[in-house]
Amino acid sequence: MTVLLDPDQLRTFVAIAETGSFTRAAEVVHKTQSAVSMQMKRLEDRVGRPIFARDGRASRLTEDGERLLDFARRIVRLNMEAVTSFADAELSGRVCLGVPDDYADRYLPDIMARFSRTHASVELTVICEPTNELVQRIAAGTIDLAIITATEITARNAQVIRRERLMWVTSARHAVHQEPVVPLALGRTTCQWRDIAVTRLATAGRGHRILYSSPNSGAVAAAVLAGLAVSVFPESALRPGMRVLGTADGFPALPPCDIGLLRNRHEASPLADALAQHVIQGLDNLTEQDAAQ
Template sequence: MNQASECFSSHVSFCVMNAPEPHPMTVMLDPDQLRTFVAIAETGSFTRAAEVVHKTQSAVSMQMKRLEERVGRPVFMRDGRASRLTEDGERLLDYARRIVKLNVEAVLSFADAALSGRVCLGVPDDYADRYLPDIMARFSRTHPSVELTVLCEPSSELVQHIAGGTIDLAIITATEITARNAHVIRRERLLWVSSARHSVHLETPVPLALGRTTCQWRDIAVSRLVGAGRSHRILYTSPNSGAVAAAVLAGLAVSVLPESALRTGMRVLGSADGYPPLPPCDIGLLRNRHEPSLLADALAQHIVQGLDNLTDAEAAQ
């Protein structure tokens, strides 16, 4: 009896001592900590990130301390007053963005029917005529209780509105400056256009109808003409695409427009007409990181679904 008890005790003791310990990779990452981590990575500052996620700076610091404890690696290094990602932090950032995005999508899949309130979208009028009708129609059908406000202004001004937190989303022309924060969702040809009924494109110097001095297409048009050795003069300037198109259709000037902005009565000009090739036009979606919301996420999904024309291969390239 005693021998049996001793054997049993010994067996039990052996099993307990060799029980497997939890593997460190089974530790779950906190989506709220990851959201704060992404905010720091995008703003470059704990202080600015605290404003974005509506937490105190001490709370943000504590979250990052706990996140580093969870992954077992430092994810930030100090660079003066700024905070830079370590190599491990860079690797974590991609996962963090995907986890936060999936978290939002999961909530949206159950909350769509109940969404209500107001969301504000900024879009240049270049894209408004072509893309807004479909976006508004589909969004209204799936979210009938949501008020959609649309602000039509040039991309450069919409970027400022996003930075100031006055609008939720903006469809913009993605440039070297804005593309860092914008999600490029569409690529189109940028084209030289003139009137199909007039020969203004043959004039020397070439009369141009373009946007304001802050317009990227204006800079591209002028630099390409200079590079091709063609003299030019700015005849009409307007931030409104309708006014620029009117000058073109009236046979008064040549302009540059994305393919989606072409209108009946316009002629596309090419190398055979003496006009140099233009770079493609990238269209991006810019998000208000200061005030993220389920409404903005829902609208963003509709915009991406409606505008995206980039294959995986093109996006990777």
């Protein structure tokens, strides 16, 4: 029976070849490192040959891997061209996407670039606000789509498309996390992560106080990087200079962070559907994680 190669696996393979690392490739294709590793194992099974030779932390291609790389690049390019050619070129108008700034830096560039390539005549408006405010905007029908942090409350009408680790973070150059009463930088009182962080520390008997509060993740990150406070961030929002803290550092485990997509049910549109597909393709990692589990 003819073996067909998965274009998504090939896209990940090309990313590894170009970055030289499973870790950096995971950032490029917006998947977890474990999902990338699983994809490459499946690709090797399909090809029937080893395509990587480990060289320390680098991921070096074998001779068969080099041969596959040329085919992979052509297949991925043709796949993108095919999808683009069937995109509805007649779509025009405006579409509005809401996203918390926790996720904007990581996910927006890729979503905007791919959507612009396939729908050049569409005006895309992006609003960066906290999840709770985006949920209200969706309910009021003032925006078309929203990428949100999905909780028991906000996820009622959301399609959960991604799961990440929620982590304690501090500055890599400071030791504020060792203070007897840990200073915290968190979101506003309506922030779900703030509630989780405070509750987990209280349950663990760890002294703490909220020193900085802001709805802006950049402001919270600044307090962390300056060595003034500890905070909680999803994996996708980690920044250079941050250090992840764990139970060995005296910080209790945190629940995973689910990312969902909310749609305006009052006024569905082909434009919103098209943008939703780009969002799902760019963020989805649940299929790989479920398979791994």
